[in-house]
Amino acid sequence: MxxxxxxxxxxxxxxxxxxxxxxxxxxxxxxxxxxxxxxxxxxxxxxxxxxxxxxxxxxxxxxxxxxxxxxxxxxxxxxxxxxxxxxNPPAGEVWVRQDGEFTWITARAEWAPPRRLEQYASVAEVDALPAPPPGEGWLYAWAWQDEAAGRVRARAFPRRDDGIVEDEATGAAALLLTERLGRALNITQGRGSQILTAPGPDGTIEIGGRxxxxxxxxxxxxxx
The missing domain is CATH 3.10.310.10 (Diaminopimelate Epimerase; Chain A, domain 1)
Structure with missing residues (x-):
């Protein structure tokens, strides 16, 4: 079995x-x-x-x-x-490294499916967002917790018709946000998940977590 x-x-x-x-x-x-x-x-x-x-x-x-x-x-x-x-997913070879309690992968933003990245003025606004109705496309809502330190608060709403109302932690969306902002990020998503990212050479981006x-x-x- x-x-x-x-x-x-x-x-x-x-x-x-x-x-x-x-x-x-x-x-x-x-x-x-x-x-x-x-x-x-x-x-x-x-x-x-x-x-x-x-x-x-x-x-x-x-x-x-x-x-x-x-x-x-x-x-x-x-x-x-x-x-x-x-x-090796279908998109291509993804390199891996271990760093203490964190596992990191190296990927490219063009491999990630499209996401609507919407910035809000405050963490409180992101926290107060209601779950949207299904079938309206992906939303990654985010706000700076501490812009100087690269700390972000985020929530992800797939808006799919498959029962997933909110994603607790989404590496692909974090990848796209890192490409847009062009800097390393420390993202708190969902109820308390943590995603770390870091831009690398030749357009690559590392994503790490526990x-x-x-x-x-x-x-x-x-x-x-």
């Missing part, structure tokens, strides 16, 4: 929060896109990763409603779990 590893990616300094991620390390029972999409929809995580080659880090990423060529928190989580120097592992569960137990 296959096991599903459940990770929390981009945890806060106290180890809490982070965006939940499902990782199927032996996906032979889910050999095609249709079966993987069905499992991702049933699990209901914002993303689920299928590991097709654990030695080369070849991974396949799904939201409950679609397949993604790149996503930040799934790749940080998979890189931490597999303990590799690189992971990862913790929940108790693995049999995949079959999640299926009705």
């Amino acid at each position: 296959n096991e599903l590893d459940v990770l929390h990616v981009f945890c806060g300094g106290d180890g809490r929060h982070g965006n939940a991620l499902g990782v199927v390390r032996d996906p032979r029972a889910f050999p095609d896109q249709a079966s993987r999409q069905a499992l991702a929809a049933e699990l209901g995580f914002s993303e689920t990763v299928f590991v097709d080659d654990p030695e080369r880090g070849v991974v396949d990423i799904y939201t409950p409603g679609l397949r993604l060529p790149f996503a930040g928190h799934p790749l940080v989580g998979a890189a931490w779990l597999l303990d590799l120097e690189a992971v 990862v913790r592992l929940a108790i693995p569960v049999p995949v079959a137990s999640t299926r009705r």
